[in-house]
Amino acid sequence: MASNLLTDAALRRAKPTDKLQRLRDGDGLYLLLRPDGKRWWRFDYRYGGKDKTLSVGVYPDVTLARARQRADEIRQQLLDGIDPSIARKAKVTGVVAGEVSDSFEIIAREWHAGRAPTLSGNTSKNILLRLQNNAFPYIGQKSVRELRAPDVLDVLRRIEERGLGETARRVHQLIAQVMRYAVATGRADADPTPALRGALKPVMVRHHAAVIEPAELGAMLRAFDGYTGGVVVRTALQLQVMLFVRPGELRHMEWAELDLGGAQWRIPGEKMKMREPHIVPLPRQAVALLKDLQPFSCRSRYVFPSPRSKDRPMSENAVNVALRTLGYDRDTVTGHGFRATARTILDEKLRYRVEVIEMQLAHAVRDPLGRAYNRTKYLEERKDMMQAWADYLGKIRAGADAVNIWA
Numbered sequence: 534m535a536s537n538l539l540t541d542a543a544l545r546r547a548k549p550t551d552k553l554q555r556l557r558d559g560d561g562l563y564l565l566l567r568p569d570g571k572r573w574w575r576f577d578y579r580y581g582g583k584d585k586t587l588s589v590g591v592y593p594d595v596t597l598a599r600a601r602q603r604a605d606e607i608r609q610q611l612l613d614g615i616d617p618s619i620a621r622k623a624k625v626t627g628v629v630a631g632e633v634s635d636s637f638e639i640i641a642r643e644w645h646a647g648r649a650p651t652l653s654g655n656t657s658k659n660i661l662l663r664l665q666n667n668a669f670p671y672i673g674q675k676s677v678r679e680l681r682a683p684d685v686l687d688v689l690r691r692i693e694e695r696g697l698g699e700t701a702r703r704v705h706q707l708i709a710q711v712m713r714y715a716v717a718t719g720r721a722d723a724d725p726t727p728a729l730r731g732a733l734k735p736v737m738v739r740h741h742a743a744v745i746e747p748a749e750l751g752a753m754l755r756a757f758d759g760y761t762g763g764v765v766v767r768t769a770l771q772l773q774v775m776l777f778v779r780p781g782e783l784r785h786m787e788w789a790e791l792d793l794g795g796a797q798w799r800i801p802g803e804k805m806k807m808r809e810p811h812i813v814p815l816p817r818q819a820v821a822l823l824k825d826l827q828p829f830s831c832r833s834r835y836v837f838p839s840p841r842s843k844d845r846p847m848s849e850n851a852v853n854v855a856l857r858t859l860g861y862d863r864d865t866v867t868g869h870g871f872r873a874t875a876r877t878i879l880d881e882k883l884r885y886r887v888e889v890i891e892m893q894l895a896h897a898v899r900d901p902l903g904r905a906y907n908r909t910k911y912l913e914e915r916k917d918m919m920q921a922w923a924d925y926l927g928k929i930r931a932g933a934d935a936v937n938i939w940a
Contacts, residue, residue, distance in 0.1 A: 638673035816923035
């Protein structure tokens with residue numbers, strides 16, 4: 534993102550109008566110019582899934598150079614996993630962030646550091662990431678002596694609202710372990726988590742089994758490469774996980790819907806579950822797979838034609854049958870399950886915004902007024918996400934440790 538867009542001369546020339554103006558310096562920092570002539574530095578950022586704004590000072594008391602310096606300090610706090618607004622409140626009350634020896638985050642990191650030597654590298658990283666992404670933004674600065682069951686339940690409800698019931702269960706377990714450690718070391722009087730038994734929504738048996746762990750997924754991708762049941766089905770397997778569309782949408786893909794030069798697949802509304810047109814940005818790897826497939830299916834309107842008739846798409850069971858042939862039973866993975874795989878990893882490991890993931894999944898995402906978002910909403914961010922996802926798959930397919938690849 535561009536930064537340092539403003540100059541001192543431009544700030545001096547700026548005149549108030551009858552509307553609120555935002556003179557952007559880039560990367561979150563801007564000058565808010567009010568109709569009454571007052572000028573305030575502001576910094577926009579996102580933390581814990583929420584958009585937030587922090588005051589940086591009044592211009593010209595706080596110069597452009599000083600505002601940039603303060604913005605850099607805020608960005609560093611974000612990189613360190615600290616919410617700048619919470620850090621500021623703590624400083625105002627005389628408590629410097631990171632110096633509260635009995636805060637949940639401090640205790641959790643201490644507990645994790647003690648356990649890390651006994652865990653595999655991936656398990657250790659995943660534990661810390663779950664706490665950083667789901668717990669620290671909401672209860673990290675709270676004293677473990679003051680932590681109550683409703684505080685923990687609020688954390689878990691936020692996770693459930695994202696459709697991640699299994700993640701909520703795991704975070705509940707982690708918070709419980711941290712609190713038992715806090716009690717054992719004399720920093721807390723009681724563990725509030727037992728009171729939450731029965732409070733979480735039951736984790737339903739997955740209707741569409743999915744592989745989530747990177748090592749297992751990498752092994753599966755390598756198995757796809759070795760599939761000998763034909764190039765059409767092999768490519769369908771590879772694209773099912775890479776594009777994470779519904780299986781019916783994939784098998785009905787038509788060459789006329791593809792813009793390989795523009796790296797887009799435009800699915801007509803009549804083919805979509807929600808009956809709305811949908812755009813799938815194609816990562817480089819997907820474009821290459823489709824170009825390689827063209828000589829084998831270009832005589833059909835369908836990208837994945839039936840072996841019995843070029844006028845029909847392949848069977849709705851073709852991908853699942855191929856998975857069974859490769860040794861994966863229906864309790865391990867299904868074609869539809871790759872949507873759950875992508876959703877979980879994009880959220881938990883690559884840390885993309887839930888609304889962007891949901892938009893790419895073609896779920897019913899609506900704006901604050903209840904209106905359905907336009908199909909081009911977040912398109913640039915979705916393009917970036919789809920490429921990052923394909924790159925992630927490539928790395929774990931090669932056997933790399935992909936736990937800490939961020940989008």
